[in-house]
Amino acid sequence: MSFPRLFNQFVLRALLREKTRTTIAALGVGLGVAVMIAIRLANVSVTETFRAAVDSVGGNTSLRIRGAAGRFDEQLFAALDPIRSYGHLSPVIEAYAMVGDGDFRSDTIDGFPRGELLHVLGVDVLLDFPLRDYEVLRVGATEKQSAREALRLLDGSRSIILTEKFLRRHELRVGDEVPLTFGSLTQAFTIRGVLLDRGPAQTLDGNFALMDIAAAQLASNRLGFLDHVDVLLRPEFSTEDILADIQLALPKGLVAELPDATSGRADTMIAAFQFNLSALSAVALIVGLFLIYNAVAMSVAARRAEIGMLQAVGAGRRMVLSLFLTEAVFMAVVGIAVGLPAGRLLGSAAVTATAQTVETFYIAAIAESSASSLHLTLTDILAVVCIVVPLALMAALVPAWEAATVQPVDAVRGSGKRLSPRALARAAMAGLLSLGLGWLLTFGKPIGGVPILGFLAEIALMLGGALLTPLALRLVCAGVRSVSHHLLPARRTEIRLAASNMEGELPRLSVSVAALGISLSMMVAIAVMVGSFRETVVYWLDSALSADLSIKPVMQTSAVSEARLSRRTFDVVANDTDVVDTIWFGARQLPYQNRNIRLATTELEKTLERARLIFKAPPIEKITDDSVVVSESFSLLFDSPAGTSIELPTSKGSSSFQIAGVYYDYASNQGTILMDAAVFRQHYGEKDPLLTAQTLAVYLRPEADIEQVRSRILGQLGPDEQIYCVTSREVRAEALKIFESTFAVTYALQFIAILVAGMGVASTLITLIYKRQKDIGLLSLIGATGKQVRRVIVIEAVLLGGVSQLVGIFIGILLAMVLIFVINVQSFGWTIQFLLPVQFIIQSTLLVLIASGLFGLYPAIRAAGVDALQTVREEHA
């Protein structure tokens, strides 16, 4: 018979006939594809949205000039004259504002500010129009407005041009006022024009505003400063050739770079966000592969009888194999078709869910706008096909080959061969070796800043766990068998049957259990890591929070936006009768090596005395003019222990500083340098460092009533000063709240892992039941009731889930240790105390057992429905 005809008769018809089985298999493949694609899309999309945001604001900029130490004095702009011969210059202020009407004033705090984020560009319109693609709509007219007309629109310090998207979303019109909060001050701005949806206006899904540069300086409290100067080179110059020349021509303290450099540095900001997603994606990938493997293996295993029959009627082995491999490909394709759109939806959900967990408002905004723009590319589809189709073939090959090459002797003697002790011992030895290798790999140094050896160690550990699975299964089965009469005396027979059934299928089950165990291990690992981190931070918070009140602007400072407190706030606080002392902190982003770090300023002497920093390395002895204190993450990221010196860019070029101490800081993983205000003034030329202050720690008289002081301060400040004024207990609560939302990811992960464990157990058992139909029939002929048969299968399900969880916990804890002691330290620069979340482990184990049992019900019901006589009859036919 021809192949297509056979395919039609034996494959397609069978698939249609067995609708339930076909559906389960296709859904299994589909779900696998969906989880894989979802996380991939989410990751890519967040990066892309972020890039796009940076790029679209960049416009045609060919070069960017910025201060070596970030923001620089606008007087220096005049010194850029020599550069004008190369091209066109435009000075820029880039700021972020929160859109809102003063409703978020709060004496109680509420995690994140949930207003909308607006990316504000302050430019000299005349200079900037050639650089960026603006299209300002003239009121009541359709043609484009000239730069000069736009300039007129932006006169006055409270004028702003917003995008058509933004206006439509908020039902605003030209002439309306919109309240914006820069730092702590809320002010109303008048909408003077509309930007069409192109160029920079596309940033953040339309949350973009154009202002005159002077107005932007005023609003963002940056009078006298510029963020950067963008350069459009004349066509005859090429950027690469000219970069060095320009650099030479620049005054001291300024540097020129390609606009990409900004986005490269800023990329590290989304690293933490992506770390969460990547953890999910690793789980998803393994889980997806497992689901696909199982679905196909199940479907082919179910058809062994047909395979045998085909051979009996004279189809060659090769023909049989290719028939069933084609079936596998067919199912894979159906699964992919189902999985791709499902993955897209799941991806948006994943991004939205993870966006809740990031601390910076800006990243959340990016993530939200990217969730709505996820799209599948041809590459994604090809990648999925390239992974799924070979995997499906592999999954089909084993059972199809087994069936096509059944030895007569095996058929007569039955399948009751136990895995030989030697094979078991060999697998276990290999497993131990792999664990040992993993341990050795943890001693490796990061390569290029990436803990590659750490990740390899994780892989070695997982492999080791997988190889130890057969032994674990064997031991658990034997153990359960021998203590069955103590466990559940009334069910001992069913327990023993279940255990010996499993021992009879050790090789096949080991594959499933290992795969399930590994996906569960990731759940455990992440839970252990997050839990440990949480406890560490709680400890740190408890000792580090010494101030009675802490005041910060409502538009919180993040890696991209600086929000400052107003002068008035300081005055009001300092003049309060109950306030005995205040310490202010300011921070700015500083380009250092290939990253942005935080340069924090404070009254260092006072800080060391009052705020109880926890020092890792030699607590400071004496502060000299050139000494700084750095955070642990800085010290680890840049390999700069206490006692060494570092070269920092300053407004005068660069200077060398001595590291006088390393302190623990879990507030930011960016790397922080803590510098005394006087030193800062000397090197960074701020006239009034107080103006850069972003947080104010307030110490009260011991007998003062905190609540009274707080309402007095808030009352004096009035409604236009948007600040958080919180007690240390509230700060602690806020930090913990962020952790709870990070835990939300863990719960999502736990949910997925448990669901998959249940499905994996069910599909494994369904496969086995097809294979064991005769045994089940015989069992019922011997006199097992339907209930007893069902119980046997459910017990098998629980045992499978249980051993998987056992493997998962064992490997998960090892993985977590590597994450905590190696990977985290190398990539974030944080020391975390290892802590076992016992409650989580108990709870997840119970959930896995329950889920396995529940998911075992379906195969159990199918098993109880096996027609015993039919199996006897077939045997004798």
Place this chain on the structure above:
Amino acid sequence: MSDSDFLHAENVTKLYGADTARHEALRGISFAAERGEFVAIRGPSGCGKSTLLHILGAMDSPTDGNVWLNGRRLDTLGLDELAIVRRRYVGFIFQSFNLLPTLTVQENVSLPLLLDGVADREASERSISALADVGLQSRTQHLPSELSGGEMQRAAIARALAIDPDLVIADEPTGSLDSANGLRVLELLANLNATRNITVVMATHSADAAAFAKRVLHVKDGQIEKEEGADVLSSPV
């Protein structure tokens, strides 16, 4: 209840399939056996021997007609009740594939007892003694795949024996054995029939096998064609 009511089928019919695929495997068979009888059922392939055995052995229900085993009416029982009847009162031996491959011989033999809630110790004593009765005392811890065909059939007999059954159903028990092993299995069956007063109903193609029975039923097309008493039979070889 008289002894002749021990195993009793009355006007039993069995229909398979529906419409055009409909097939009448048993057509109004009536049959009775006394306690301790050894009955053989013979007939051409497809005549309904196995179907009748399954119904007598509480493995299947008739489409029509009544069946009693030791005073219990079987044809009205549900699946689980039939399972309980089987594990308490009926031992059976098929042509092949009688044992669960993942259990040892002794575990296989004690399984019906354990399923019925008999205590571990008692089940193990009874299974060991049953295995000794069939000469398999040295094979108790082997897996079925490590036994010969004849040993497997003897293990199946031991399993039937262990529950101390009222009735043993044997469907071609010697069908896949050589004549020496076949003879041994038949002798065992005849022996426990004689010494323990267990009723044996056996389907077979072979006249030699049928010769062990005291009574032979000839079935054709789902009906009893004729019956031979023990006196008519030639003595066993």
